[in-house]
Amino acid sequence: MIKWGILGLGKIANSFTKDLLLLENGHLQAVASRSAEKAQDFAQKYGAKTAHSTYEALFADSEVDIIYIATPHDSHAEWSIAAMNAGKHVLCEKPLAINKQQVQTMINAARKNKVFLMEALWSRFNPSIRAVLDLVQQGEIGKLRHIEANFCFSRPNAPAETRLFNLDLAGGSLLDVGIYPTFLSYLILGYPQQILATANLHATGADLQTAAIFKYEDAIAQMMCGFASNSDTVAKINGEEGSIHIHSKWHETQGYSILKDGKEKIISLPTNGKGFTYEIQECIQCLQNGQLESKLWTHQNSLDLMSMMDDIRAQIGVIYPSEA
C-alpha cells in the first residue's frame, strides 16, 4: 500500500484529499501544517493517522511514502527538494516551480535520490482530455490548424497580499491558470516555433491577464488567462475536417463534443470525484511499477511547459523577487 502525506493544508489540499479517499487504494497516512491546530483538524476531518505541526516532521515520518506538496508556487521547489532529500516520493502542485531553472534543480534532486517526482498537472489525466488527444492524433478532425483555450475568472479586487497577486508568492494569472491553456497547446501541437505574448499587469506587478499566441509550422494556438473577467472556459480544437470542443470548465471537464459534417456528437465522460483521482492513480501505478517518472507527464514535459511560461514572462516583464 502506498501511504500519502499532505503538506500545506489550504484549499487544494482539501479537494485533493477528498478525491484520494474515494480510491480503494488511496491511503492518507499523515498531514503537515505550519499550525498544529490546523494539522489536527485536517487529520481528524479526513482520518489521517498523524498530524505534524512542521513540514520537517512530515519528511522524517518513516510511515510516509509519497508527499503531495500543496503550498503556493514560490515554495514548491524548496519543499519538494527537502522531501526528496529525505527519501520521499513527490507529487507537487502545478506549476512545478516558478521557472525552468528551479524545475531542473528539482529533477536533479529526484534523480540523485532515486525517487519519483511528478507535477500535479491533473488535466493531463482527465479521461476526456486523454480521449481528445487520441482522437486528434487519429485524424478525427483532419489536419490541425487552430486551438483556442482560455481560463479566466473575475477577481480583480482580491487583496494584493493573497497568492493571486502577491509577487513574493509568484502570484499572477499565467502560472496559476494560464498554465492550463499553455499545456493544452503543448500537449496537442508540441513545443511552438514562436511565442508572442502581452499582458495587463496588476498594481503589484503580477499579471492580471495575459494573452499568448503559439505559432507552429501549420497551426496557431491562442491562449488567454486572467483574474480580470470571466471567460467561457471552453477549449476549441479546430482541424480542416471538423472541430472538438472540450466542455467548460475544460481543464476539469466532464465531456466534449465533436463537430463534423454539420452535426454535433456529444460525449459525456464524468470524472470520479473532482478528477484528482486520475493523477493519484498514475502516481500509485508508477510507484508500484518502480517507475520514477510518469510516461504521460514526464520531467521533460514539465521543463517544456515551464520554458514556454518563462518565455511569456520575459515578454510581459514579470520577474519574481527571488529571481531579481
Ligand SMILES: NC(=O)c1ccc[n+]([C@@H]2O[C@H](COP(=O)([O-])OP(=O)(O)OC[C@H]3O[C@@H](n4cnc5c(N)ncnc54)[C@H](OP(=O)(O)O)[C@@H]3O)[C@@H](O)[C@H]2O)c1
Ligand atoms: N490543481 C488544481 O486544480 C489547483 C487548484 C488550486 C490551486 N492549485 C495549486 O495549489 C497550490 C496551493 O493553492 P491553494 O489555492 O490551495 O492555496 P492556499 O489555499 O493559500 O493554501 C496554500 C497552503 O500552503 C501553506 N503555505 C506555506 N507557506 C505559505 C505562505 N507563505 N503563504 C500562504 N500559504 C503557505 C499553507 O498551509 P499551512 O498553513 O497548513 O502550512 C496554506 O494553507 C498553488 O500552487 C496552486 O497553483 C492547484
